[in-house]
Amino acid sequence: MRDRLIFAGQLGFTLLVAAFLVxxxxxxxxxxxxVNYFRGIQSGVTLQWVVQVWNLYAGEIGLSFxxxxxxxxxxxxxxxxxxYGLHVKGGRLSRVIEEIITLPLAIPGLAIALALLLxxxxxxxxxQSWLFxxxxxxxxxxxxxxxxxxxxxxxxxxxxxxxxxxxxxxxxWTRFCNVIVPNAMPGILAGSLMVVTLSLGEFNLTWMLHxxxxxxxxxxxxxxxASMRLEVASAYxxxxxxxxxxxxxxxxxxxxxxxxx
Amino acid sequence: MSGIAGHGAAVxxxxxGKTFPDGTQALAPASLDIVxxxxxxxxxxxxxxxxxxxxxxxxxxxxxxxxxxxxxKTDMTAVPIEQRHVGMVFQSYALFPNMTVAENIGxxxxxxxxxxxxRAARVAEMVALTNIGGLExxxxxxxxxxxxxxxxxxxxxxxxPRVLLLDEPLTALDASLRDRLRSELNSLLRSLGITxxxxxxxxxxxxxxxxxxxxxxxxxxxxxxxxxxxYFAPQNRFVAEFVGAANIVEGPVSxxxxxxxxxxxxxxxxxxxxxxxxxxxPETIGVVAEADAFLRGTVESVAFIGDRERLVVTGAANKPxxxxxxxxxxxxxxxxxxxxxxxxxVRVLPKEx
Numbered sequence: 001m002r003d004r005l006i007f008a009g010q011l012g013f014t015l016l017v018a019a020f021l022v023x024x025x026x027x028x029x030x031x032x033x034x035v036n037y038f039r040g041i042q043s044g045v046t047l048q049w050v051v052q053v054w055n056l057y058a059g060e061i062g063l064s065f066x067x068x069x070x071x072x073x074x075x076x077x078x079x080x081x082x083x084y085g086l087h088v089k090g091g092r093l094s095r096v097i098e099e100i101i102t103l104p105l106a107i108p109g110l111a112i113a114l115a116l117l118l119x120x121x122x123x124x125x126x127x128q129s130w131l132f133x134x135x136x137x138x139x140x141x142x143x144x145x146x147x148x149x150x151x152x153x154x155x156x157x158x159x160x161x162x163x164x165x166x167x168x169x170x171x172x173w174t175r176f177c178n179v180i181v182p183n184a185m186p187g188i189l190a191g192s193l194m195v196v197t198l199s200l201g202e203f204n205l206t207w208m209l210h211x212x213x214x215x216x217x218x219x220x221x222x223x224x225x226a227s228m229r230l231e232v233a234s235a236y237x238x239x240x241x242x243x244x245x246x247x248x249x250x251x252x253x254x255x256x257x258x259x260x261x
Numbered sequence: 262m263s264g265i266a267g268h269g270a271a272v273x274x275x276x277x278g279k280t281f282p283d284g285t286q287a288l289a290p291a292s293l294d295i296v297x298x299x300x301x302x303x304x305x306x307x308x309x310x311x312x313x314x315x316x317x318x319x320x321x322x323x324x325x326x327x328x329x330x331x332x333x334k335t336d337m338t339a340v341p342i343e344q345r346h347v348g349m350v351f352q353s354y355a356l357f358p359n360m361t362v363a364e365n366i367g368x369x370x371x372x373x374x375x376x377x378x379x380r381a382a383r384v385a386e387m388v389a390l391t392n393i394g395g396l397e398x399x400x401x402x403x404x405x406x407x408x409x410x411x412x413x414x415x416x417x418x419x420x421x422p423r424v425l426l427l428d429e430p431l432t433a434l435d436a437s438l439r440d441r442l443r444s445e446l447n448s449l450l451r452s453l454g455i456t457x458x459x460x461x462x463x464x465x466x467x468x469x470x471x472x473x474x475x476x477x478x479x480x481x482x483x484x485x486x487x488x489x490x491x492y493f494a495p496q497n498r499f500v501a502e503f504v505g506a507a508n509i510v511e512g513p514v515s516x517x518x519x520x521x522x523x524x525x526x527x528x529x530x531x532x533x534x535x536x537x538x539x540x541x542x543p544e545t546i547g548v549v550a551e552a553d554a555f556l557r558g559t560v561e562s563v564a565f566i567g568d569r570e571r572l573v574v575t576g577a578a579n580k581p582x583x584x585x586x587x588x589x590x591x592x593x594x595x596x597x598x599x600x601x602x603x604x605x606x607v608r609v610l611p612k613e614x
Binding site for chain 1: 282319321341342343344346347348349351353354355356357358359368369372373416417420426
């Protein structure tokens, strides 16, 4: 009897906490398909807001994905070899470089954005293109890629594997492709997942760096909250949700599969 | 590309030292010659520089300026490991977890552009040679320690290296497996006729596998010789005590006799000094009746080890002597015994330390 009471209490508490987190999501999404939010759901269900958001912000959505995958590409191409180099080289200099790469985690996004604006704001073409936002995202997400790859390197003794491949005649590039990258795969996948997620949701930095022509999903969301009907902003959230959740689930599954291998 | 027997390069090491960036000298400049087809063992306690020496030969470390590594008279000092055509077995094996056993063994051949059929044939040959049939398609994490060791060896030998380098390949295994693999490895190295350099801290391994042994200590070579030379004729106290058990005795010398508290020993080696330090192996000391010996003592303890009895005899020398006697001997603790030692068994060591 007492056990069942405790169980019921725990279940109730868990459901309460879950509801606390889930209800706003549900409300927000339902607001996006309601004709008039202030009159409630009885005012009718509609997709007009979703269509309106899509018409207004399709560009932002496309740009967000472009930037997210470009960020992923840059962090992969630069971050994985960098992690390899830092791990194999070792020593104090590597530690210092690793700290510097990690620094953007501790510095507010606004400060990074300000520094980028102060330095490169004068280069009009660069400042006005999406590459400027890409730069910010790369700076911000790089530590996640480098760190998660380095964590794997530390756990599989990559240095000895590298020496083993070298002793068998493999050149540095061949070793990197045949031995280093395949064995770092769990870290690369975990890092990729984090980089894409962070880039898609990044607001601080992006808000400072964007121009009216280079807005991303979260910036557009803030925009619509600030300037449009609540239903529109909510529809926006709905689209954000529909786009990101399947992507994250797919990447997670991919990562798990990679780890099992 | 046929036949199992490889060819071995003669390796010449000239003045190779290694000082690490923080200033510690891992290896004092040393020179070594390794004959083609020979198995040379680098033996010593941890931190003696043996692994550094191996890594210099492999090309994984650069010797300090002035050092040179030659394979068959070709200077390899500036050649990176991937072009030295060596085979290497690492202590941790360094097998690739992302490849199967067969892919691991064939990796070096694939890198060299050997076509698929020839590669498969060579892999099969290696699998048979190292007794790992049936494991070809396993992943590395599905293998036992002993199996991994065999795969690592097969992978290193598959490319027909000019020099086979083994860095404590048996250390990670448990004792009984180690003994079995040691003798397998021995017959394998003999049948391959390859130049092999083997690093170990285990003197039994060194004795069994080495054509010659290089005993190292604190970054320097203490002695180079055949296992017999190292064992019976150590050149210094460190080698005497590191390789096998040794009794070190010390005393005044006159007329070719070394005087000890319990009598004297006849010396074979001529000694100029008035005093000498000498080494006697425990199994070279015979236990005889007290009246028949020139050296006497009291048995302090008797330990039955199985294949022999280990006695500790006090009063004969400055320190208790360890004596390995046949297991049929009938002595008890407290008994007075005589010790017979032939002059050849007494090895005079230089005074040092």
